[in-house]
Amino acid sequence: MNTHLDALLNLPWVTVETCSTQEQAIDLRLEVLKDTCECPHCSQTSREVNQVRYRTVRDLSIAGRASYLEIPSRQFYCQGCQKYFTENLGFVEPRRAYTQRYEEDIYQRVQQSSLTQVGCEEGLTFDAVEGIFKHQCSKKKELKPAKKLSIDEFSHRKGRGKFATVVSDIEAGELVEVMDTHEQDAIIETLSKLPLEWRQAVEEVSVDMWGGFPKVIQEVFPNAQVVIDRFHVMKAVMEDLDRVRRQSKKPKQKIK
Numbered sequence: 001m002n003t004h005l006d007a008l009l010n011l012p013w014v015t016v017e018t019c020s021t022q023e024q025a026i027d028l029r030l031e032v033l034k035d036t037c038e039c040p041h042c043s044q045t046s047r048e049v050n051q052v053r054y055r056t057v058r059d060l061s062i063a064g065r066a067s068y069l070e071i072p073s074r075q076f077y078c079q080g081c082q083k084y085f086t087e088n089l090g091f092v093e094p095r096r097a098y099t100q101r102y103e104e105d106i107y108q109r110v111q112q113s114s115l116t117q118v119g120c121e122e123g124l125t126f127d128a129v130e131g132i133f134k135h136q137c138s139k140k141k142e143l144k145p146a147k148k149l150s151i152d153e154f155s156h157r158k159g160r161g162k163f164a165t166v167v168s169d170i171e172a173g174e175l176v177e178v179m180d181t182h183e184q185d186a187i188i189e190t191l192s193k194l195p196l197e198w199r200q201a202v203e204e205v206s207v208d209m210w211g212g213f214p215k216v217i218q219e220v221f222p223n224a225q226v227v228i229d230r231f232h233v234m235k236a237v238m239e240d241l242d243r244v245r246r247q248s249k250k251p252k253q254k255i256k
Contacts, residue, residue: 008062011091011099014071024123026062029054029070037076037087044080051075057092059099066123069099098132107136111174115164116154126164130178137175143198144172149221150206151213153182167191170206184212191220 005016009028018029036045052072059067074087092099098106109118110133119129146169153165163182168175179190191199202221207213207228214226 009059014089021065025066025068027068027070028059030072032072032074032087032089037074037085039076039078039081039083040085040088041083042078042081044078046076046078046080048077048079049074050077050084057097057099059102060105096135103132103136106132114154114166115178130164130180133175133178143176143195144169144174145198145201146176147171147201147203148206149176149202149204149224151216152208182212184216187212187216188219191216194220 002016002019005019005028006014009016011030013033014030015033016028017031020027036047038044039046052074054070055073056068056070059069061067071089071092075084076087077084086094088094091101096103106118106122106124106129109121110129115126115129115133118124119126122129148170150168150170151165152168153163165179165182165187166175167177167179177191177194179187181187199221200223202224204227205213205217205221205224207217207226217224217226
């Protein structure tokens with residue numbers, strides 16, 4: 001037991017047994033402090049541990065290094081109802097590879113940044129960050145009203161033509177939906193699953209100048225006005241100005 005590491009880790013009912021450090025990561029092996037566990041089937045207390053298996057989950061970084069927790073997954077046998085059950089430690093969900101606080105941190109950061117950026121910062125793949133974000137979204141079932149949205153696309157696999165589409169609440173600064181496609185029909189199908197009342201309340205949708213987005217908005221947000229993102233407008237203007245500037249610098253041909 002290391003009380004300093006326990007205080008730093010700040011997780012309930014566990015203690016740090018061993019700690020090993022690498023250049024970019026810290027590995028902590030944990031042990032559970034409780035000898036008993038309450039049966040989820042009959043609520044009786046059990047002391048009979050049938051087996052213990054360890055699994056590794058990602059946690060919040062420590063001192064700028066990625067931290068991994070090797071946690072015991074204890075299976076108990078209940079004498080009362082004669083059933084086996086696996087202990088729930090509370091800070092990590094069953095079959096998840098990350099602690100709950102790590103997933104919440106990723107969710108909050110994606111809303112202020114992007115899936116790709118957070119993935120680069122954490123050394124996670126785009127699919128891993130997207131999976132965490134969608135899992136957290138499914139837990140936060142309440143969909144806040146939104147009047148102004150933005151729809152944008154980006155490539156998350158350079159050189160492979162793979163695009164994702166992101167829908168954001170502009171005023172709240174929060175992500176609404178992430179879709180691993182930029183196909184018009186697929187976007188319409190996904191966004192149409194949002195509550196109709198919520199979609200009807202959207203007043204403006206900011207988009208780039210890709211031709212497919214206006215039709216998406218017409219189909220999904222019937223009361224919304226399409227607004228072209230000024231960034232893309234200025235980008236197009238600057239490209240035209242550069243083209244005119246280059247043409248003006250071409251040497252004039254002499255007339256013979």
